[in-house]
Amino acid sequence: MDLRFGDSKPTDDERAAVDGLLGPPGSSWEGADRSDADLRWARGGRAARDRRDLLLPGLHAINDRIGWISEGALDYLCRRLTVPPAEAYGVATFYALFSVRPRPATVLHVCTDLACAAAGAGGLCAGAEERLGPGSGVSVQRSPCLGLCERAPAALAVKAGDPVRTAVAAPATVRDAVLAASAPDSAPEEPSAAAAVPQCGDPSLTLLRRVGVVDPASLDDYRAHGGYTALRRAFALGPAGVIREVTDSGLAGRGGAAFPTGRKWQATAAQPDRPHYLVCNADESEPGTFKDRVLMEGDPYALVEAMTVAAYATGAHKGYLYLRGEYPRAQRRLEHALAQARARGFLGEDVLGTGYAFDIEIRRGAGAYICGEETALFNSIEGYRGEPRSKPPFPVEKGLFGKPTVENNVETLVNVLPILTMGAPAYAAIGTGASTGPKLFCVSGSVARPGVYELPFGATLGELLELAGVRAGLRAVLLGGAAGGFVRADELDIPLTFEGTREAGTTLGSGVVMAFDGTVPLPRLLLRIAEFFRDESCGQCVPCRVGTVRQEEALHRIAERSGAAAAGDVALLREVGRTMRDASICGLGQTAWNAVESAIDRLGAYE
Template identity: 45%
Template sequence: MNEITVKVGMASCGIAAGASEVYEVLARRQKESGGFKLVSTACIGMCFEEPIVEFSGGKLGTISLGAVNPAKVEEHLRDYLDAKLPDANIILADHYDGKYNELLRGQTRIVLRNCGVIDPKSIDDYEAHGGYTALRKALTMDPEKVVEEVKASGLRGRGGAGFSTGLKWSFAARAQGKKKYVICNADEGDPGAFMDRSTLEGDPHNVIEGMIIGAYAMGADEGYIYCRAEYPMAIRHLTIAIQKAEEKGYLGKNILGSDFSFELHIKEGAGAFVCGEETALMQSIEGKRGMPTIRPPFPAERGLWGCPTNINNVETWANITYIINNGSSAFRKIGTENSTGTKVFALAGKIAGSGLIEVPMGIELRDVIYKVGGGMKTDKPFKAVQMGGPSGGCIPASLLDTIVDYDSINATGAIMGSGGMVVMDSGTCMVDVARFFLNFTQNESCGKCTFCRIGTRRMLEILTRITEGKGEPEDLDKLEELASNIIKGSLCGLGQTAPNPVLTTLRYFRDEYLAHIEEKRCPAGVCTALLRYEVIPEKCIGCTACSRKCPVSCISGKVKEVHHIDQDKCIKCGACYSACKFDAIRKG
C-alpha cells in the first residue's frame, strides 16, 4: 500500500485564510505519532475554499477537503485513515461526488500542472514530476531547432499583447552581440490579477527551466527575474529554487556537462506599475527611474545595458517545458488556429469560484464563468466581466458567447491581458469602474508623455464629476476625444491602453453614463452623491434602529410609527440602510 500523504495548500491566499494553523496541527500530530507524510504545497486554484487539505494514498484514494477548520483537521485525518468518508459538504473533488469535480473537468492544465501538486520548495519533487527533462532534451537539440519548435507551437506572449514568442526569440537569437540577456517579467501589476504570483509560488522551477531553455536557444548567459516586492513568498520560493538548481548543475557554468553556462538573478521591483512595460523594466533593473524608452531599437537589438535582450512574461516561460517535452504539434492541438495552448485566468469579483483556473483557448466566456467558475456568487445577475485590467475593458452579458482567443477578445474592445478576470453584477456601477481604472492609470503614469500624464488626469476629473452628479451633456464627447488623443500620443502600452476601460463602458453601458448625467441617478446604487435613502412605509415597523444609528439625526418618527428621512440633512452614509433589519429602507 502507498504511503498516506497529506498536502496542505500554503500559498499566500491559503495562509491568509488560515492554512498555517491547519498545518501546525498536522505537523504536531505527525511528530507525535507519525503514520503519514506531510507536504506543504501551493495554490491548487480553488482560493474560495481555502484552507484546502488533500489526503491521498489511503483506501479512499485522493480526496480534497475545503474550508478546513484547524480544530477539525485531526478528525478528518482519523476518518481518512479509517476509510470513512467525511461530510460531503467539505469534499471538493474526489472520485465520488465532490462538488467541484465539474469545475476541474473544464480545465486543461499545462502551466499550472504542478501547482498544488508538488512541494515548490523541493527540487526532488519537481524532478519526480518530470522536471528538468525538457532542459536535458533541449541541450541535445541545436539552439535554432529550439527556437523553431517554439515558433511552430504558435505560443503567443501571455503578458497581454500576444506577440509570437518564437518570432521574438528568433530576433534575439539573430542579434549580434557577445553578451545577451533573458528576462522574466514577474512585475504583475494589474489590479485583480494573481496568475504569476500563484505560478511562481507553486512551481518556480518550471519557470526557471523555461528560462534556461530560452537562454540556450538565444545564446544568453545571464538572466533576471523581475518580481514585485509585494510577493514575498514568490521571491522566497524562487530564491530557494535557484539555489537548488545551481547545486544540481542546472544553473551555472557548463550546465549538465555541456559548454552552455547561464546565471540567473532575482530583482525585486519597488512598486511602479509602468515597470511591467519591457523598456521601463530594463531601466529599473539598471537602477534608474522606470520610464519607457522609444522603440526601435527593440530590446532584441539593444536592451539591458545595451545588449540584446529577450523579455517574456512568467506564464509564457512556464509554457516552454511542455512545448519542448511534448513537441509543438501536441501544443497546437490545444486551443484555436491563431491562439494555441491554454490561458490562465485569475477569477475574482462576484463569482462563486474565485481562484486560479487554466482553460484551453477557444472556450466561450460563458463556460469560463458559469461552468469552470461556478456561476455568480449571489442572486444578483451578471452584468459584465472585466478583462485585461487597466488596459482592458468590460465585456457585457450580450457578448458572453465570445470565445477566449486574442483576436475575438480584441474585437470586443477589451484585451486578453495577462489574465485578470473580474466578474461584476448588477450592484456594480460601470461609471465608477471606469473611474477606478482611470484613477489607477493616472496615478501610475510615469509622466513622460504629456497626453498620458495630463490627458488621463482630465479624463479622471470628468469621470469624477459624473459620479458626483455634476456631469454635463458634452462630457461624453470630451471623454472620447481625449481617449483617442491619449492613444495616439503615448509612447508605451500604459498610455496607449489607458482609455480602454472608459471606451468599452461607453460602448456597452452608455445608458448608465446618461443616467448619471441627465437624471442624476446611479442605477447600480454605488455613487454616493447620487444616492437617496427612503423609508418604505409598508415595511417600516417603527423599531427606531435607523434613527438611533443616524449620525446627523435626520430620521424622525415615534416608536411603532413609520419613520421619515429628511433628504436635506441626509449625508448618504448608509448607516440606516445597514441598521434596518426589515429591508424597509430603499437605496437608489
C-alpha cells in the same frame, strides 16, 4: 531634501544595510574613514559606476532595514555607487514602496483596487486606520492591486528590520489586518498556492498540473513529475532546434501584446552583439492579475527550467527575474529554487555537464505598474527611473545594458516546457489555429470560486464563468484588467482567443476576467480605474501625464452631474482618450481610456 552631497551621515544600521549589499567601502571616496592616500587620487570610480544597476537593490536594503530612506542613507549609497544624489532621489521617489520621509517601521498596505474594492476594501481601510491610529507604530497605506484578487479584500504588512518581516491577510477582516501589522510572525499562515487553483489535481491540466501536487521546495519531487525533461531535450535539439519548435508551436506572448515568441527569440539569437540577456517579467501589476504569482509560488522550478531553456536558445548566459515587490512568498520560493538548482548543477558554469553557463539573479520591483513595460523594466534594473524608452531600437537589438535582450513574462516562459516535451505539432493542436496552446485566466469578483483557471484557447467566456460559479445578477465582465474593456452579461459567447476578443471589440489582455453584479457601483469602479492610471503614469510624455489627470477630473464631474452637463464631459473624455491612445509613448497611456470607453459604449454607464 538637498540634492547635492551634504553633511548628513548614515546611522550604523543604514551603513550596515548598504555594506551588507556592496561590501565595506574601499576608500573615503566611497564613505570610509579618510586617509592621506585618498587625498592624492580617486580610486575605483569607474568600477563603482559600473555598479549603477545596484541602486535599486541598495534602496531596497535600506528600506527593508529601516522602513524609509533618509538623506544620510541615500547620500552614503550614492557615494558607494558614484551616483549623483539628484538622480538617486528621482529613482527613490519613483516607487510606491519606498519613502524618503520618516514613517513607522511597520507599513500595512491595504488593497483598494477593483476586486478588493468590490469586496469591501473601503470598510477594511477605515477600520484598520481607526484601530491603528497615531502612536500604534503602524502606517496604513491604501495600495493598488496586491495580486491577491482571489482572496479579496487583501492586506500586506511589512515590518522593517534585520531581517524584514512580512505577513499577508487575505481575505482580510479588520482584526486579521491589525494582527498582521502588529505581530507579523503570529499572523495566520497563507493558504497554499493550490488554494488559488480550483482545478487543482485535474490530470488534463498542462501548465498547472504540478501546482498543489508537487512540493514547491523539493527539486527531487519536481524531477519526479517530469521536471528538467524539457531542458534535456533542448540540449539535444540545439539552440536553432529549440527556436524552431517554439516557432512551429505558434506560441504568442501571454502578457497582453501576443507577439510571436519564436520570432522574438530568433531575432535576439541572430544579433552579433554580445552579451545577450534574458529577462523574465514577473512584475504582473495589472489589477486582477495573479496567475504568475500562483506559478511562482506553486511551481518555482518550472520557471527556473524555462528561463534556462530560453537563455540557451537565445545565447544568453545571464538572466534577470524582475519580481513584484509585493510578492514576498514568491521571492522566498524562487530564492530557494535557485539555490537548489545551483547546488545540483542545473544552474552555474556547467549546466548538466554540457559546458553551457547560465545563472539567474532576482531583482525586486518596488511598486510601479509602468515597469511591466519591457523597456521601463530595463531602466529599472539598470538603476534609473522606470520610464519607457522610445522604440526603435527594439530590445532584441538594444535592450538591457544596451545589449540584445529577450523579455518574456512567466506564463509565456512556462509554456515552453510542454512545447518541448510534447512536441510543437501536439502543442499547436491545442486551442485554435491563431491562438494555440492552453491559457491561464485570473477570475475574480462576483463568482463563487475565484482563482486561476487553465483552459484551451477557444473556450467561451460563459464556459469559464460557469466553471467559476458566476453569481446571479451578473451585470458586466471586465476582460484584460484596468487596461482592458467591459462586456455585457449577454455577451458571454465571446470566444477567449486573441482573434475572438478582437472581433468582439474587446481584448484578452493578460487573461484577467473580473465579474461584477448589480451591487457594484459602476461609476465608482470607473473612477478607481482612472485614479489607478493617474497614479501609475510615469509622467514622461504629455498625453499620458495630462490625459490621465483630465480623465479622472471629468469622471468626478460626471458623478455629480446628469443630462446635458454630463454629456459635455463625456465628449471631453472621448477627445482626451483618443489623444492618449494615439500619442502616448507606451501602452499605459494608449490603454488608459479603454475600460471607460467600453463602459460608456457597451454598458451605457452614464445614461
